[in-house]
Amino acid sequence: MINLGSTKIGMSGWKNEKLLSDETLKNIYGKQAFQYFNQTNSSLFVFSHSKSFDLIELEQLLQAVGWGRRPLRRVKRALDNSLIKVGLWQHDPKFPKLIGFARCTGDGIIDATIWDVAINPVYQGYGLGKQLMEYLMKSLKREGISRVTLFADSDVITFYKRQGWTLEPKGNKCAFWYSN
């Protein structure tokens, strides 16, 4: 359990009438879901790596942060081939709303690479992106994965640096190849 300012959050078993029971949490969001009640906007948010995604809702989220449209068939295959997909939902008993996402590819044993980290612009600045990364890193650690990389746009590098990420020494350790 962690305390974020005036907001109490719990993995499970936390006695707070704003939080879902362990059973309801698991039924709606799957195993190892993590819930967090944000008092500023009176919303319950849930992180999960086992709840499935509505592809159209996911694409809408990624477009809302300014990324280009991708064919849904390819998106589905990319998700199917990903190691871990984490969703962040604003809880609603009937229609949870997807407001954050991140995924990893990798060999499942040693290496993983993080892709598509996004928080709906309406919900940015509340600490949700940081928590999404923490949840994702915990999921990777649970799998025993020891080396994680990601690609960051220059205007987001500080976001990752504040969470302990280090930049590769310029030109020393990294190589890229693009097909066009």
Ligand SMILES: CC(C)(COP(=O)(O)OP(=O)(O)OC[C@H]1O[C@@H](n2cnc3c(N)ncnc32)[C@H](O)[C@@H]1OP(=O)(O)O)[C@@H](O)C(=O)NCCC(=O)NCCS
């Ligand atoms: C980057 C992103 C995921 C951050 O999500 P968020 O919920 O707004 O971030 P948080 O509120 O958790 O911020 C955590 C910390 O990072 C800082 N931060 C957030 N966005 C930042 C940015 N773009 N640049 C630098 N610092 C940033 C916050 O100020 C905060 O700092 P603090 O811990 O000192 O208070 C979100 O802005 C986003 O989806 N951006 C568009 C998509 C994108 O660029 N994704 C990254 C792909 S590489």
